[in-house]
Amino acid sequence: MPAVRKIDLMPPELRRWLKEELERRGFGDIVEITEALNFRLQEEGLELSIGKSAIGDYSKALKDQREAFAIADALLSDMDIEAEGDLHRTLMQMIATSAVQMIQHVRNDDKHLDAKELMSLGRMLKDLMASSGMREKLLDDERKRVAREAREAALDEAQQEMEAIASEAGLSDAAVTTLRQKFLGLRT
Numbered sequence: 001m002p003a004v005r006k007i008d009l010m011p012p013e014l015r016r017w018l019k020e021e022l023e024r025r026g027f028g029d030i031v032e033i034t035e036a037l038n039f040r041l042q043e044e045g046l047e048l049s050i051g052k053s054a055i056g057d058y059s060k061a062l063k064d065q066r067e068a069f070a071i072a073d074a075l076l077s078d079m080d081i082e083a084e085g086d087l088h089r090t091l092m093q094m095i096a097t098s099a100v101q102m103i104q105h106v107r108n109d110d111k112h113l114d115a116k117e118l119m120s121l122g123r124m125l126k127d128l129m130a131s132s133g134m135r136e137k138l139l140d141d142e143r144k145r146v147a148r149e150a151r152e153a154a155l156d157e158a159q160q161e162m163e164a165i166a167s168e169a170g171l172s173d174a175a176v177t178t179l180r181q182k183f184l185g186l187r188t
Contacts, residue, residue, distance in 0.1 A: 006050050007058050014040060018055075019062060027063040030056045095124055159184055 007015065014037070021033055034055045041048050102117060159180065166176045 006048060006054055009048060010041070010046075010050075011044070014044070018058070022055075022059045022062055023066075027059045030059060033059075095121060155184060 007018070010018070017040070018033070018037055021036070025033065030052055034050060034052045037055065038049050041050070098121060102121065162179055162184065163176065166179065171179075
């Protein structure tokens, strides 16, 4: 088991400060940030010192994470919910293909399945299926919203049309109210 990173030993508020400071400085100025962080650690009375390489590695990981999120956001923002379903199906096929290839490779070499790889593959498949379920719920919610808005627009249009006809016909307010309640299901 790998050793715990010193950054993970810091209090959450200092980790948050470090993250914000690295982002503010464009993930650069590692030496200055390291000095400022170690000064803060000392002020807090913590017997912990973080090196420049640890801050540099953390900065690179944060920058890579930000870039990955930006790429994913750009890809998914251009995609409608229907197209996202095609992406999920493709990813499921890729994972299934990888599982079959992994099993064939193990059989050909007369070895046993590596539990870590199999577990990792299963986790990816599970996460993808959960994501697909969320996508289906979003799609269903969007369909319901569009249908509700269409019903409301049709009802508004029918009400306006009815009021115009009632006005032309010289119907009383009581007659208009009765029409609203009986034919449109509206309450006044």
